[in-house]
Amino acid sequence: MEASGIEKAYRRGIWPLRRRLPVLRGADLTVRAGEVVGLVGENGSGKSTLMKILVGALAADAGTVSVAGRSGYCPQVPVVYERLTCDEHFELFGRAYRMPVDAERRARRGLYAELGFERYATTRADQLSGGTLAKLNLGLALLADPEVLLLDEPYAGFDWDTYVKFWDLVARRRADGGAVLIISHFVADEERFDRIVDLRDGLAVPR
Known part of the structure; x- marks a missing residue:
């Protein structure tokens, strides 16, 4: 995945006093196959x-922006349907990805086992704890086995056991040639990343 010269500004205030607030000022970012990259920055720096x-x-x-292969996205705030169960979410996303039914079910079973929340398969999203909801959010991003995985604060709410499982999963994706970009407010385990990039003053600066 490669992004070049990304600019973005928001307009704030009420006309005629509205002003343009630049957030990204020409950010460049590359994530190569078989690489885990961390993107860090202060709140409001433009990471999300x-x-x-x-x-x-x-x-x-x-x-x-150019992306080679399918991408999977795990947003910071889970985008789920409150009245649907975990199983129903996987079925819905599997159809959106145009996955064969058997392939979706195999992937779903694997993700339940890998992330440890199979007992919540028939539980509605509005009845899940924050940590289990985060697992569902991550699982949906992984369902179609994307070549490029984009994760925005993915382990917020994880307990220690799930946090370790998460990094085992990321390590396997790297070994299989996947590209992984992880956004975080701060990086605790720098050795788990191949590169870390700081987003400041609207630019992506290699650390």
């Missing part, structure tokens, strides 16, 4: 804005 542009959920004012 950049992530939304990378996945196509938000249009950039300028710049280009």
